[in-house]
Amino acid sequence: MKNSALKVIAGLLLANNVAAVEPDWKDYASVLGAVKQGEKHGTPLAIVDYAALKKSGLVDKVYQQISAFPVESLSGRQETLAFYINTYNILALKTVVDHWPLDSIKDVGSIFSPVWGKDAGTIGGKTVSLDDIENKIIRPMGEPRIHLAIVCASVSCPDLRNVPYTASTLNKQLDAQANAFLRNDKKGLYIAKDEIVVSKIFKWFKQDFDKVGGVDTFIRGYRPDLPVSYPIDADIDYDWSINALNN
Template identity: 30%
Template sequence: MNLRRKLTSLLIILICCLGHSQSIDNSELKVFLKKHVSNEGFINYEKLVRNKESLSEIVLGLSKLTPNTTWSKPETKAYWINVYNFNMLKLVSDYYPFKSIKYIQAPFNIEFININGQKVSLDDVENIIIEEIGDPRMYFALNNTSISAPALSREPYTAETLDTQLEFAVKNFINDSSKNYFSKTTNEAILSPLFKWHASHFEDLSAFINKYLEGKQITNQTKITYSSFDWTLSKESY
């Protein structure tokens, strides 16, 4: 599909859909995450594959809940985060075993997510729909199964708890020394490439980081470099 046409179509899905208010029941999502994700955010991939039927039903249910003008902003934000994370799990369950999501050819560009009758990709959700929403905290809630990615929450995102969940996700990611390094002796920082990929969404990167950073603050004079993203599958032994 032509990129301009796709952008137009996705923005229509995002902000222009009309319809009746729909009840959002996250109970199945919650049960599924509790069964397949550890407290540290590690996914039990073998168990995930064994229960891919249940996962398919969850993804199908999400596809029938298209945001419309009756939805609040928190409902819309929570919905798209859950759509991304559960469809990522669905993609993994279809291809596993592998050592990295990159073993799948162009995984983020596969148009397999059904939204309002249109097939979109993970990249579309992250870089068109979520980008248009304009809340950079959402990027820290998206898990792509890689070591360098934000941890997958054991709780689905909900409108009622969204702000608390997003604040926790950002704080957890920024203060994870395996993701970001802040020198205690020099004015240097090595950041996750996630900050570089979405640089245009951080008006003042230092201020954004300092809001969540525990310990020494950074400044606009801090020498910032970016680490390499480790696409190896994030996994622990069960």
């Protein structure tokens, strides 16, 4: 009995100390490392050179890696969130690269068949769309900060982070993304004469922020400097232009 108990305890300790099972993000880090800060239509943002990515074939290489990754090996919430945030961003990059040149990612689809619902790739043996990744996998996990981390290849989207998301650093990375977005006065937040105007992201996904006290509470958590009496209005115009300089 004593030996059996010791084995159980040892097993639990080992299980708790097993390293996170995640893909090797080295090639994806190379893609992100080439993203440069710039400006388009007066908005500061992370600029992607899609022409160079198409020529290099690196995005497709990264896609093949995540497509072959055994998603059943993802054992925890942080691992799963990090994997699928990266996956969404990779599939968005792939969508643009595969159809380059484009003025907007929305040009891949149409009014009757939006790009978000189109097949974007195969993950875990299943064909998925960007909508599947966002709305069927990530959003149900109850983390509103993902809306400031997944990037739809557009000027008004949150910026692509210059390194991949990982389980061990995810919380700090998501906080940094939220902070950066809410300090970009061209697409995240600006103070008007008698109100605080923020991205329409906070209108489209309002219910997700209700889980953390609502949009107002969430935003003021990152911007405690905001006038207390000013209401928040999610009404910054959304620029769907591609996040590249050559369009």
